Amino acid sequence: MEQRSQFQFNKSSHIPELTVLQAAMSDFRYDRHAHEEHAFGVTLSGRQDFFSGGHFHRSTPGQIIHFHAGDVHDGESGGADPLNYVMVYIHPDRLDPLLAEAAGQAHNGSLRLRETLLADAPLRQVILQLAQLVNAGGGSQLDQEHALYQLAARVAQRLGRYQANAVSPRVDTLLLRARDYIHAHLDDDLALEDISDAVHLSKYHFLRLFRRQFGITPHQYVLNCRINAARNDLEAGQAANEVAFRYGFADLSHLNRRFKRIYGMTPRQYQASVCA
Incomplete structure (x- = not known):
């Protein structure tokens, strides 16, 4: 008989402790089990029925499922429609320090979501963004690290523990130095750790x-700088395809989307307008 349930696991090429599951279920039921990772899932369609924490739950489209590392659970498709969902697995060695950073504390022993099933639009958005980056095999290390930190920050916000530190004159100088470092390494596949190490700050505190x-994240700033550098090359007559590759865009369409959001036209349209 044909297997109607499908499961696709993808490991991040940038963050070894990060794995994403894309699942479609109609004729499969998980045995009760536990993972060594924290898990954050989003039900896309259908309904997921599962047991966890001594209770039975039903997750409908848009809801978030959260399992702490070691939580025993099962799961199956509920109702008449097939179940589709995405699940992000993050090892505690990677996520726990992020949670501590986001909460502004040395350790994170008490930072744990108590809800197994929750509705939280910002958290859902970042889970889906992180899953898309890993599943598509796209984005830089900085892209994925930024999305992962956003997830940790949103968890800390839900717990009422998020801390945004004030900027001292010394830190102001360090951040300007970080900005200079970014400008000097635009051709590299910059990671958040590279930039923070250059100014001797922990990477999520630095973020x-x-x-x-500056009002934007390092990821957004790097992207903006690369678009500005691409603009200069376009004005010098460089081919748009070459410019996209040089500055780390996945392809020309990726550069097109980002460039147009700032300049209101595609790179080729801009080049035609200024080089005519």
Whole structure:
């Protein structure tokens, strides 16, 4: 008989402790089990019926399922429609320090969501964004690290523990140095750790301080700088395809989307307008 349930696991090429499951279920039921990772899932369609924490739950489209590392659970498709969902697995060695950073504390022993099933639009959005980056095999290390930190920050916010540190004059100088480092390494596949190491700050503390100081994240700033550099090359007559590759865009369509959001036209349209 044909297997109607499908499961696809993808490991991040940038973050070894991060795995994403894309699942379609209609004729399969999980045995009760536990994972060594924290898990954050989003039900896309259908309904997922499962047991966890001594209770039975039903997850409908848009809801988030959260399992702490070691939580015993099962799961199956409920109702008449097939179940489709995505699940992000993050090892505690990677996520727990992020939670501590987001909460501004040295350790995170008490930072644990108590809800197994929850509705939270910002958290759902970042789970789906992170899953898309891993499943598509796209985005830089900075893209995925930024999305992972957003997840940790949203969990800390839900717990009422998120901390946004004030910027001291010393930190202001360090952040300006970080900005200079970014400009000097636009051709590299920059990771958040590369930039934070250059100014001797922990990477997620640095991320919070940078966003507070400049109004955008390091990821957004790097992207903006690369678009500006691409603009200069286009004005010099460089081919748009070559420019996209040089500055780390997945392809020309990726550069097109990002460029148009800032300049209101595609790179080729811009080049035609200024080089005519």
